[in-house]
Amino acid sequence: MVVGEMPDGVDLLVVGGGPGGYVAALAAAQLGRKVVLVDSTGPAGLGGVCVNVGCIPSKALIELADTVHDRKAWAQRGVSTAGIEVDMGAFQQWKGGVVSALNNGVRSLLKAAGVEVRTGYFRFSRPDQGVLECQDGPPIHLRFESCIIATGSRPVHLSTLPHDGRRILDSSDVLALERLPQSAAVVGGGYIGLELGTALAKLGVEMTIVEALPELLPGVGSSAGTIITKRLRNLGVTVRTGTKVTGDDGARLHLDTPDGPDALEVDTVIVAVGRIPNTDDLGLDALEVAPNEQGLLEVGPDRLLTPRVAAIGDITPGPALAHKASAEAHVAAEVLSGHPATFDPLTISAVVFSDPEVAVTGLTAEDASESGYEVDIASFPLSASGRARTLGEDLGSAYWVFEKGSGTLLGAQIVGPHATELITEAAVAIEMGANLEDIATIIHPHPTMSEALAEAALVGLGRPIHVPLRR
Structure with missing residues (x-):
């Protein structure tokens, strides 16, 4: 032990406050464990990407877009729809209230369960210990009996499209827009790109979706991609599959298409090409484990990385879905608490x-x-x-x-x-x-x-x- 290093003892430590982390903390507390949950943004980050800048805000935007679009569609069914206007500022205030209520709900559940929430970046320093780096104070050393890593993922940023939060946006930026652009291109035809592109098109943005592979929603099935493509074109969205993005000059998005080089003039570029697991700054060497080539932590059905440490959610193989993380959370909490449990679903929707x-x-x-x-x-x-x-x-x-x-x-x-x-x-x-x-x-x-x-x-x-x- 380093001189001056006085570790706080923790029974069960959870790293990350998203759908995997906070569920793991609650499940462990129900099993009688004394739980400390640490998150880089503290109580404000509870619920993780899903609640704060992902699943919930995106569905709020989609509901807004669907309502506007559906009212227009009802015109032919006898409903007058004149005078529809969208105030994105007012929407953001309402959405903020939704997010805040859910965040506060998670906070209340953890408090009622006796879970202590701390703010800071956690890195392992030993197989049973790590350092919590706090923004407003000295680092705190934590020694744990058990630990569950649930640090989630973040958007992939492309070197050819450097993120600036103004012209080149990621999904979180889009969900915080106070004003809609006149035109936009989504780079990526997976589920995130389609959800955002469709919503913006319904709100009146001139949209283009660019996908490098031959079809949208790769991996889901060609029939779904075909139907989605037809609907997008009915909405006025330009769909460009088999097309790669080579760069952006501040006014035009440069493309490599099956017919040769091309350029697209748009106000905004949205990068939605996937997410990367947050495993690159955890001090995993101290555990004598390493991520695979995709940055994921390989775990067995018991979710264990070591006898003391489990990993769940987006940082493990399988679909990066909130409900998968929550299901894994129960298994990890039970296994680390001495109960037999395995994660072996036949299906994850x-x-x-x-x-x-x-x-x-x-x-x-x-x-x-x-x-x-x-x-x-x-x-x-x-x-x-x-x-x-x-x-x-x-x-x-x-x-x-x-x-x-x-x-x-x-x-x-x-x-x-x-x-x-x-x-x-x-x-x-x-x-x-x-x-x-x-x-x-x-x-x-x-x-x-x-x-x-x-x-x-x-x-x-x-x-x-x-x-x-x-x-």
């Missing part, structure tokens, strides 16, 4: 708040085939859904991926209204080992969007009602 919404769970047909299953797909188009029609929607579908013969459900995808709310039925069915017959014989209420899953199951059984029999 992913949702995209695009237009229409996209939700997927379980295996894709390709993944299922590679895993050795003899696979089939059963699809039901939303153009045949009465409820979708009343919502003014005819694009989209629901489909099941299932094993031939047994009909066991392996995966599902929904593209359409409320897909993000509906996908959990499919996830529960897969986790419970259900088959097509189980879903088809459950009586779904009419008229609802949930009927699409039952109708797709009937298609797979060869007994369709509202679409023709497959030949």
Whole structure:
């Protein structure tokens, strides 16, 4: 021990206050542990990126955009929509209230559970100890019995598009805009780029989405990407796939397209090409562990890095999703508290708040085939859904991926209204080992969007009602 180093003793230390960290702290406290949670922004950062500058603010912006756009769409249904105006300043005040309420809610839960929250950057210095660097005071040494790392991720910044917060923005910058640009380009056609690009287009911004790969939403499935692309073009969004960005000169975004070099004049450039795990400044050498090539910490089903230290959330392999982090948090807290637990879900649903919404769970047909299953797909188009029609929607579908013969459900995808709310039925069915017959014989209420899953199951059984029999 260094002379003068007087460590504070901590029973269970949680590093990071996001959806993984604060859930881990609460779960550990419920198991009788004395918990200290440290976050670089302290109590103000509770809820993490998700609550403060990610999931919640983005969905607030999307709801605003959908409301404005839907009112215009209702004009042909007999509703006068003249005089709609958007005040982004007022929106930001309202959004701030939403974020503050959720942040305060997390703070209250931690306080009630007896969790101590401290502010500072934490780095490991030994296998059972680290240093909390505080902005307004000397560093504090903390020795822990157990530790859960939940430091999350941050937006990727491109060297060809240096972030300045004025012209070159990241997703957090967009969600804080007090004034909308006249034109913008989103670099990245994944879920973040699509959500932001669609919302801004609905608010009247002239939008272009640039994606280096051949289709939008890479990895989700070509059918979803095709439907989304069609809707974006209906919204007036220019979609440029197979196109790379080579730089920006302050007025024009320079592109490398399949037809050669090109340039795009836009007011704002939004970089949404992914996120990078926050594992590069944790002092991991002291634990004798190192991130992999993607910067992720490899963990087993017990989420342990060492006998004392667990890692969860965006810093571990798998989808970087808040609900995955929260689920892992329970496992880590239980394992470090001496209880048997493993993280081994059959499925982790992913949702995209695009237009229409996209939700997927379980295996894709390709993944299922590679895993050795003899696979089939059963699809039901939303153009045949009465409820979708009343919502003014005819694009989209629901489909099941299932094993031939047994009909066991392996995966599902929904593209359409409320897909993000509906996908959990499919996830529960897969986790419970259900088959097509189980879903088809459950009586779904009419008229609802949930009927699409039952109708797709009937298609797979060869007994369709509202679409023709497959030949």
